[in-house]
Amino acid sequence: MAVGVMLEGRYKIRQVLGQGGMSTVYLAEDIKLGTYWAIKQIPKNNVANVYDECDILKRLNHPALPRVTDIIEDSRYVYVVVDYIGGETLSTLISQCGGIPEPTVVEWAGQLCDVLSYLHNVKPNPIIYRDMKPSNIILTPEGKLKLIDFGISREFKKDSANDTVYIGTRGYAAPEQYGEGQTSASTDIYSLGVTLHYLLTGKDPAKPPYELKPVRHYNKSLSKDIEKIIDKCTRHNSFDRYQTADELAAALNALTQSNKKRKQSLEAKDQVVAFKKLVLTIWANAGFACELGYTVTGLSNHTAVIINLDFASSTLDSFLDNENECLENSGETCFDELLEASRENRVQLLDFKKLCKKAGGSGRLHILTAPYSAGNIDKYKELDLSGLIELSYNTFDLTVIIVNPSLYDTFSIIPQKRADFNIAPIAGSIDAISEYERYLLYMSEKYGISVEKAKLVAWEYKKGINLPFNILQRVLGGNSYIGYVNYDSERERQRNLENSIYAKQAYTRHSEEYTALLSRLNIIPVKTFKDTVKGWLSRLF
Known part of the structure; x- marks a missing residue:
């Protein structure tokens, strides 16, 4: 769609926000209410995934997740209207800043654990996100993270031994996403671990040589604790990883307390205190x-x-x-x-x-x-x-x-x-x-x-x-x-x-x-x- 096009006589296209293999996302203004929304345009040959995504999102209620407010169709496309989330994707921030400081990454990881915990405890069937990566995470100007793009998410069903097809992003996808088993909560923990690795090191795992060396290989100032946490997140065998987002959050919380002490020490050393x-x-x-x-x-x-x-x-x-x-x-x-x-x-x-x-x-x-x-x-x-x-x-x-x-x-x-x-x-x-x-x-x-x-x-x-x-x-x-x-x-x-x-x-x-x-x-x-x-x-x- 071109900028300026009206959709359904209500949504005016203002700009292209992003484009992927299966969809294009636009920023649109609701001219009746003066509000802004993100509209995802998907070809009808991918329509099954569209309705799957909408079916998932309409049942969710979490501040880190977008809401679906409208679905529009024409002869060629389906248009999904969702919350517009202002800010930058973490992939954009990394390209601008390189590696992110450890305390910031740990704080962000806590936010992501919170939303994953919510998804993994949805009833009757948990939601497995399956595509955790920096380009799917937006940092708002208020410092909050938002998870976007539920196009490949699925419900976890115990009676399903394997996922039917490989789906995910190379470098971030867990081994079981390649058909080695059913995806589960630990699948998202694997991808989160890879995401944290990228945030800390600035080394994109989606690019050759597609390897995850310990984070302190790239930056010795990073703590041994964060290195151990990421190592456990990214184990090949899913049973060797953290089994729940809450378990990972507990490890991150312990690390936060340790980082606080270290940072207070460093700040005090750099500061002349009048007394x-x-x-x-x-x-x-x-x-x-x-x-x-x-x-x-x-x-x-x-x-x-x-x-x-x-x-x-x-x-x-x-x-x-x-x-x-x-x-x-x-x-x-x-x-x-x-x-x-x-x-x-x-x-x-x-x-x-x-x-x-x-x-x-x-x-x-x-x-x-x-x-x-x-x-x-x-x-x-x-x-x-x-x-x-x-x-x-x-x-x-x-x-x-x-x-x-x-x-x-x-x-x-x-x-x-x-x-x-x-x-x-x-x-x-x-x-x-x-x-x-x-x-x-x-x-x-x-x-x-x-x-x-x-x-x-x-x-x-x-x-x-x-x-x-x-x-x-x-x-x-x-x-x-x-x-x-x-x-x-x-x-x-x-x-x-x-x-x-x-x-x-x-x-x-x-x-x-x-x-x-x-x-x-x-x-x-x-x-x-x-x-x-x-x-x-x-x-x-």
Whole structure:
């Protein structure tokens, strides 16, 4: 039909939207209502497929599917009037943009699983789409996907062992569409897997050499999880694939959560977060202090230092990636220099970063420790602790000081008085909390250390064993209890190893927990990336 032709005195042809082997699709205006529709023109020699498609569509009701509103015939053609869906096909987007970012593809895959789940659960017989491919998926300006072209869809009937003929698109069609068996829900899952492969890699499987290499073969930045999901979708044997769209959606949802954590980490690294410099004390828990330090410097551009003033504890070295340097031996020289500077009243003139050792990783985490000996309490009793803390505060964004709260000495009291927050990572049990509260009361009455600065973290939290979160919040109050860090068997295992680097890995294993803690202290804000996809889409339309 030519542009401008009137159909049935009502539909005015405005443009050709697309043309395939069996039909041509036009954009038409209903001149009576002023609305726009898509009209599919099909030769009558393909009329059986036309009525099959219409019969399927008229029974469906899903926001991702077009509606059939009218059917018109003349001597040569049948014209099917359906919803006009504005936007671009995914095949057009790929040709313009190349590979699509993984989080976007995963979000789109979730939408497609939703519509496939609907189709596969239609009663009395499920609908098998059989032609999932980028050119049959339209992305609307609102970011929603619409599935079009039901010309080769069929009802699934259990008593039919095989489909009668091969039908589908080469490269996207599952093996059973070549006559190896009856098409089923897993057939659509196969084609969806191939579609996801194309979206991620930009490599069209409908073109030679007609192969599906693992997606990370083309792009190493893609996650191993998405590679595994696509591999399972596209198994040759249909029984080895995901059997339902809901099963695939569950795997994609798990991947979404994983991608969120990774994206938040990457966004935080690229962003300079404005916050007030802080001094924290950590009560006798070098493992928590190190994990916290690695998290801050791993998820932001902040610099941090861990100062160990718990001279009786020898645990700090075992948690650090110290590049095979012995922090203990180097620490004695540093503390001796600090002691000499304290006696000469010139602590503030020292280059504090040079006194500290880098703890590997990002290079933004530094360490200052001393030989582990109770005798150091007397040796360094003249140390200008207030001057040291002020020097550290002026040098680093975050100062983390490990103290031993059971020793009521200057190495514990002065840091707690100066700190912005005194953090107690302890067990989430009644006994530990009772002891914590008694200690706070004593330190407040004896030394004037504010109870308001004390913050409790349920350390190595075990759900079902420790107190529930709502009880912790109610017992301690909303301001005192700031969060938890889950128990991890790998952490426990690595405690028994020499030169363990578990703390360095913790911010990837426990990033969500630590980010929540740090946000309560206004160190790292909890950021979502819901607007990322919208922002990306806005550049396309």
